[in-house]
Amino acid sequence: xxxxxxxxxxxxxxxxxxxxxxxxxxxxxxxxxxxxxxxxxxxxxxxxxxxxxxxxxxxxxxxxxxxxxxxxxxxxxxxxxxxxxxxxxxxxxxxxxxxxxxxxxxxxxxxxxxxxxxxxxxxxxxxxxxxxxxxxxxxxxxxxxxxxxxxxxxxxxxxxxxxxxxxxxxxxxxxxxxxxxxxxxxxxxxxxxxxxxxxxxxxxxxxxxxxxxxxxxxxxxxxxxxxxxxxxxxxxxxxxxxxxxxxxxxxxxxxxxxxxxxxxxxxxxxxxxxxxxxxxxxxxxxxxxxxxxxxxxxx
Numbered sequence: 001x002x003x004x005x006x007x008x009x010x011x012x013x014x015x016x017x018x019x020x021x022x023x024x025x026x027x028x029x030x031x032x033x034x035x036x037x038x039x040x041x042x043x044x045x046x047x048x049x050x051x052x053x054x055x056x057x058x059x060x061x062x063x064x065x066x067x068x069x070x071x072x073x074x075x076x077x078x079x080x081x082x083x084x085x086x087x088x089x090x091x092x093x094x095x096x097x098x099x100x101x102x103x104x105x106x107x108x109x110x111x112x113x114x115x116x117x118x119x120x121x122x123x124x125x126x127x128x129x130x131x132x133x134x135x136x137x138x139x140x141x142x143x144x145x146x147x148x149x150x151x152x153x154x155x156x157x158x159x160x161x162x163x164x165x166x167x168x169x170x171x172x173x174x175x176x177x178x179x180x181x182x183x184x185x186x187x188x189x190x191x192x193x194x195x196x197x198x199x200x201x202x203x204x205x206x207x208x209x210x211x212x213x214x215x216x217x218x219x220x221x222x223x224x225x226x227x228x229x230x231x232x233x234x235x236x237x238x239x240x241x242x243x244x245x246x247x248x249x250x251x252x253x254x255x256x257x258x259x260x261x262x263x264x265x266x267x268x269x270x271x272x273x274x275x276x277x278x279x280x281x282x283x284x285x286x287x288x289x290x291x292x293x294x295x296x297x298x299x
Contacts, residue, residue, distance in 0.1 A: 002147065002179065004022040004023075004056065005021055005056050007043070007056035007057070008055040009042055009046060010054055016039045016203055017042050018203040018204050020205045024179060024181055025196075027177035028173075028195045029169070029180040030198065031182055031194035031197045032044070032182065033190070033198065033200070035202075039202075040183045044077070044151050046065075047065065049075065060147060074147060082136040084125070084136075086125070090124060091121055094106075094142065097143055103144045104142060104143050105142055109142035116137070133154075133155070133156045134161060144176070145178065146176075148169070148181075149180075150182045150184075151183050152183065162189070187278070196209065196211060197210075197214060206286065214279075215279075215282070216257065218253070219252070219255075219260060222248055222271060223251070224270050237260070252277075
């Protein structure tokens with residue numbers, strides 16, 4: 001389990017992360033979302049033991065991560081911009097990983113070549129950006145970490161490879177209970193992968209929720225009435241956003257679905273639909289509540 005308590009980090013008087021509490025259960029895929037500059041990369045690097053927090057604690061299985069080689073041998077961090085030693089081949093990088101990660105599995109490395117179809121003897125800097133990203137995943141999956149931390153990991157991969165990588169991640173979580181923390185702006189992919197979500201904004205954690213719970217707590221509604229919107233209609237509804245499109249009123253409403261239905265039905269609407277919200281839409285409206293301006297984005 002990963003547990004962050006009151007974690008704070010400041011760079012040159014700029015507070016990148018402020019008092020963050022965060023919990024990731026073993027064998028779960030945790031999606032870290034946030035606006036640009038929210039502090040996600042800084043938080044991930046502190047989680048991986050690359051950056052030391054100014055205050056607070058970062059624990060994995062009850063042990064501090066910072067300057068703890070035994071814990072770091074169980075963690076693999078994939079950054080936004082992958083890095084390899086100059087003029088090295090995939091085979092040479094594999095030998096390096098094998099020397100520092102006891103869990104590195106040589107047989108698995110050989111087997112994964114069938115998936116990625118890269119020449120392990122070719123120098124990595126000669127590969128395209130997407131192929132370099134594939135090489136990073138090849139090495140990461142061969143290492144078989146207990147904790148995999150990734151920052152915008154699928155950027156630059158084609159659709160086929162993206163699906164292969166996602167399948168391996170899900171398989172590793174199911175079979176080995178690998179714990180995954182992933183930050184990405186591709187919310188549709190996050191929705192496919194993640195069990196739970198944390199939203200970071202201006203260095204602070206807005207909330208953490210199970211993805212399924214999050215989807216049952218906020219709803220998109222379209223409703224219309226014969227003689228216009230009744231005066232008392234909006235009472236007792238926790239409306240996050242509203243927009244009138246002709247005679248149809250579109251709403252984003254928080255609360256239990258059945259309670260919302262019970263409130264609206266007595267007004268005898270001509271049209272009344274509760275529509276599913278995507279993770280992307282939920283994120284937009286949650287950020288709107290945090291003061292991250294939204295206008296006319298309902299779909």
